[in-house]
Amino acid sequence: MPHFTKPSEGSWTEHYGLGTGPISYEDSISPEHYELERDAIFGRTWLNVGRVEQLPKKGSYFTRELDAARTSIVVVRESDDQLHAFHNICRHRGNKLVWNDFPWEETNGVCRQFTCKYHGWRYNLAGECTFVQQEDEFFDLDKGDYGLAPVRVDVWEGFIFVNLDPAAPPLQEYMGELGAGLAGYPFHQMTQVHRYRSEVKSNWKLYIDAFTEFYHAPVLHAKQAVAEESRKLQAVGYEALAYNIDGPHGMVSSWGGMSPPKDLNMVKPIERVLRSGLFGPWDAPDVGLGELPPALNPARHPAWGMDTFLFFPNFMVLIWKTNWVLTYHYWPTSYNTHIFEGTCYFAPPKNARERLAQEMAVVTFKEYGLQDSNTLEATQTMLESRTVTEFPLNDQEILLRLLHKTAQDYVDDYQGTKRETPVRVTAAS
Amino acid sequence: MATLPAKFADLEEFARWAVPTERARYALRLSSSMDELQAFYDAALPRLEDAMSYLEQYDVDELPEDGQRLLWLFCALVTVSFPVEVWRQPKVPDSGSTALDAIVEPAV
Numbered sequence: 287m288p289h290f291t292k293p294s295e296g297s298w299t300e301h302y303g304l305g306t307g308p309i310s311y312e313d314s315i316s317p318e319h320y321e322l323e324r325d326a327i328f329g330r331t332w333l334n335v336g337r338v339e340q341l342p343k344k345g346s347y348f349t350r351e352l353d354a355a356r357t358s359i360v361v362v363r364e365s366d367d368q369l370h371a372f373h374n375i376c377r378h379r380g381n382k383l384v385w386n387d388f389p390w391e392e393t394n395g396v397c398r399q400f401t402c403k404y405h406g407w408r409y410n411l412a413g414e415c416t417f418v419q420q421e422d423e424f425f426d427l428d429k430g431d432y433g434l435a436p437v438r439v440d441v442w443e444g445f446i447f448v449n450l451d452p453a454a455p456p457l458q459e460y461m462g463e464l465g466a467g468l469a470g471y472p473f474h475q476m477t478q479v480h481r482y483r484s485e486v487k488s489n490w491k492l493y494i495d496a497f498t499e500f501y502h503a504p505v506l507h508a509k510q511a512v513a514e515e516s517r518k519l520q521a522v523g524y525e526a527l528a529y530n531i532d533g534p535h536g537m538v539s540s541w542g543g544m545s546p547p548k549d550l551n552m553v554k555p556i557e558r559v560l561r562s563g564l565f566g567p568w569d570a571p572d573v574g575l576g577e578l579p580p581a582l583n584p585a586r587h588p589a590w591g592m593d594t595f596l597f598f599p600n601f602m603v604l605i606w607k608t609n610w611v612l613t614y615h616y617w618p619t620s621y622n623t624h625i626f627e628g629t630c631y632f633a634p635p636k637n638a639r640e641r642l643a644q645e646m647a648v649v650t651f652k653e654y655g656l657q658d659s660n661t662l663e664a665t666q667t668m669l670e671s672r673t674v675t676e677f678p679l680n681d682q683e684i685l686l687r688l689l690h691k692t693a694q695d696y697v698d699d700y701q702g703t704k705r706e707t708p709v710r711v712t713a714a715s
Numbered sequence: 716m717a718t719l720p721a722k723f724a725d726l727e728e729f730a731r732w733a734v735p736t737e738r739a740r741y742a743l744r745l746s747s748s749m750d751e752l753q754a755f756y757d758a759a760l761p762r763l764e765d766a767m768s769y770l771e772q773y774d775v776d777e778l779p780e781d782g783q784r785l786l787w788l789f790c791a792l793v794t795v796s797f798p799v800e801v802w803r804q805p806k807v808p809d810s811g812s813t814a815l816d817a818i819v820e821p822a823v
Contacts, residue, residue, distance in 0.1 A: 480737075481819035556796040559763045629819070638770030638778070638786050641823070642763075645790045649737070653797050656810040663811070 308676040314489035320621035326700030328354035348394035371439035463532040467581025476631035488662035498685035534598035542591010562643035571633040732791035733784040
């Protein structure tokens with residue numbers, strides 16, 4: 287018997303017409319399929335590469351290695367209201383333009399212009415070529431023809447996105463109903479940032495699978511609660527308050543029982559003193575949030591604690607009732623490896639008490655993340671054995687069906703239309 | 716030489732835990748025995764509320780040096796609380812060779 291209301295069809299999965307049969311994980315263990323995904327998905331969708339706070343002033347820049355999309359980009363602020371993104375390549379002989387020490391490591395800083403380390407060609411913040419070393423030695427070279435190769439860049443709620451496909455729909459349209467439904471959430475108030483990074487030996491979709499279902503939480507993370515509470519949680523299992531799906535994106539809405547707990551004996555000793563834990567600090571800071579935006583707590587359930595959004599392909603946003611935010615990114619590096627980034631955003635702490643409550647939330651996230659990452663390696667190796675090829679998913683795993691179906695749809699569409707790979711665009715305007 | 720505020724002289728023997736990054740604190744945890752972690756936890760947990768009250772007199776960005784070290788020491792208490800309260804071992808169980816490293820964190 288469900289504790290929370292399900293749609294009239296009897297399940298969320300049937301409500302959204304995603305099929306109820308077992309699924310194959312061939313899409314996560316095939317090198318050939320991954321090569322298709324690189325162009326079909328990472329070459330064509332809007333990818334979140336940072337936040338506007340990372341580019342605070344004119345000339346602020348950062349680079350991003352987009353291995354899956356076969357490029358490196360540099361994103362720079364030209365002025366208060368103008369950002370640019372470029373392929374990180376010098377137009378002269380193809381040297382990577384912006385890097386320090388190690389060419390494959392991401393970097394950031396502030397500059398007045400970009401100067402290539404190789405032959406000193408220079409580009410202004412708008413990407414125009416402004417200086418060619420010994421220009422007279424070239425043959426009819428017009429600097430105006432040699433600006434940096436541009437990449438589409440746009441901003442949603444302070445999150446900076448790029449898209450390598452000139453023909454892709456605009457970002458706001460791509461973010462759809464779920465993106466629009468978060469408009470106005472005070473992300474910009476949460477400037478205290480902790481970011482973690484891990485090289486994970488699994489397909490990128492497997493980690494998204496792990497973080498878009500909470501069916502695993504009472505089992506894999508059983509020891510995070512005190513013993514008696516853990517037994518209760520496992521007996522009850524997990525049920526979402528609601529799911530919502532719009533186009534390639536989806537969300538799951540969850541209860542927030544531990545923030546604060548009904549009974550202090552339910553939580554660990556240090557949590558009782560710090561008033562913080564897995565669900566974040568129990569005391570919400572004032573971030574100027576009035577009524578919740580429509581996409582949050584869609585069931586308007588009084589027990590609401592946290593919503594998890596998956597914006598296809600690789601960007602997740604977790605918004606907690608106590609006014610903090612977690613984001614996840616998954617950057618594929620091969621069919622069975624990827625880089626995971628988890629970022630905690632809080633309102634800046636006013637004092638050490640708040641700072642320590644945030645540290646508790648961040649460290650708890652890390653303890654969980656370490657369990658999750660290693661489990662994925664165990665999953666990947668056995669999926670690759672192909673000794674079992676079909677896997678049943680329950681109703682609380684609906685977002686996994688959405689992810690794998692959406693990813694397959696993009697590949698099918700790409701193979702059907704065979705458009706030119708967008709990253710090969712070379713023209714600079 | 717005292718490195719923590721005088722009021723917290725009783726924690727001076729654990730001052731090696733007062734290091735400024737999560738990565739360094741986690742490395743210390745992994746290189747410590749459970750007896751060492753337990754001893755630090757047992758000494759520091761009863762002082763956590765006192766430390767927060769003491770540090771609250773300052774803006775978190777304007778902590779004096781000894782106050783900053785006191786804050787880091789209690790950040791380290793958070794780091795060691797998991798082995799002591801949950802795992803009964805320094806490392807997260809079943810985490811194998813997996814690492815999850817802080818690449819951005821607040822200055823203090």
